[in-house]
Amino acid sequence: MSVFSGLSRPLKxxxxxxxGLAVIAGVIGGVTALTGGESNDxxxxxxxxxxxxxxxxxxxxxxxxxxxSAPPSSSASPSPxxxxxxPASTAPGGVQPTPGGQPGGPQQVAKWVTVRVYNNxxxxxxxxRAAEDFKASGWNVAEVSNYSSGIIPxxxxxxxxxxxxEQAAKALAAEFxxxxxxxxxxxxxxxxxxxxxxxxxxxxxxGK
Numbered sequence: 430m431s432v433f434s435g436l437s438r439p440l441k442x443x444x445x446x447x448x449g450l451a452v453i454a455g456v457i458g459g460v461t462a463l464t465g466g467e468s469n470d471x472x473x474x475x476x477x478x479x480x481x482x483x484x485x486x487x488x489x490x491x492x493x494x495x496x497x498s499a500p501p502s503s504s505a506s507p508s509p510x511x512x513x514x515x516p517a518s519t520a521p522g523g524v525q526p527t528p529g530g531q532p533g534g535p536q537q538v539a540k541w542v543t544v545r546v547y548n549n550x551x552x553x554x555x556x557x558r559a560a561e562d563f564k565a566s567g568w569n570v571a572e573v574s575n576y577s578s579g580i581i582p583x584x585x586x587x588x589x590x591x592x593x594x595e596q597a598a599k600a601l602a603a604e605f606x607x608x609x610x611x612x613x614x615x616x617x618x619x620x621x622x623x624x625x626x627x628x629x630x631x632x633x634x635x636g637k
Contacts, residue, residue, distance in 0.1 A: 539597030540567045543622030547576035550629045559584075559605075559627045568601065576626050578615050584631045587612045587624040598623045607631070 544563055548556030560570045584607040588594035595611075601623060602609035616624055 539593065539600045541569055542593050542597035543571045543620075544568050544597070544601065545572040545574070545620065545622050545624050546570060547574050547624065547626045549576045549579075549581045549626045550631065552629060552632075555627050555629075555631060559625065559631055562605065563601070563625075566604065571622060572620075581626045581628050583608055584625070584627045585610055587616060587626070589621075594621070594623050601625070 544560075546556045546560040546563065548554075556573050556575065560573045563570050586598035586602045586607055586609045588598035588609065588611060590611050598609040601607075607625070612619075612624065
C-alpha cells in the first residue's frame, strides 16, 4: 500500500511535486559539489606553477665601507714648535746693558758710583778743585778731604776689585788722565766708593 493511498488526489500531486523538487535539488547539489572540487583541484596547480620572482642580480652593497683615504689630522706635517731663540735683550736705542744697570758707554754706566776725593799734594784746595771738575762732568762726588797717611806718587783712582767701583775708577781715570789701581792696604777699609787721591801732577794730568 503506497504512502499516498490515503490522501486525496490533489495532495498526492503536491507531494509528488515536492519529491521531484527534492530529487532535482539533490542532483544539482551533487553536480555543483563535483564541479567545485574539480575547479579547486585545477586551480591549485595553476597557483603553484608560477615560480617566485628571481632574486635581484645586483650585488648588495657591502656593509663595510672602504677606509677613508684622507690622512688623520695627527699625520699632518707638524709646524715648528719652537721659534728661533731671540737675541739678548738690549736697552732702548739698541745699546747693550753693561754692568751697573745703566745703558751707554763706560762713563755713563759708572758715573753714579760714589767718588771720594783726597788731597795728597802741597797745593791747598787741590782736592776741592778736582771734585768740582768731576762734578761738572757728571760724577757723583760725595766727599772731599785730605790724605796724610803717606805719599802717593801720582794722582790715582782706587777701587775695590770685582765691584762697580772698578769700572767707575777706570772710566774716571781715562777721562781725567790719571791712573786707576786696586785699593792698597792703607785705604782697604775706607768707606765704599772710588777714592781719588790727587797729587801735584793733577793739573798736568788733567790737561792731557
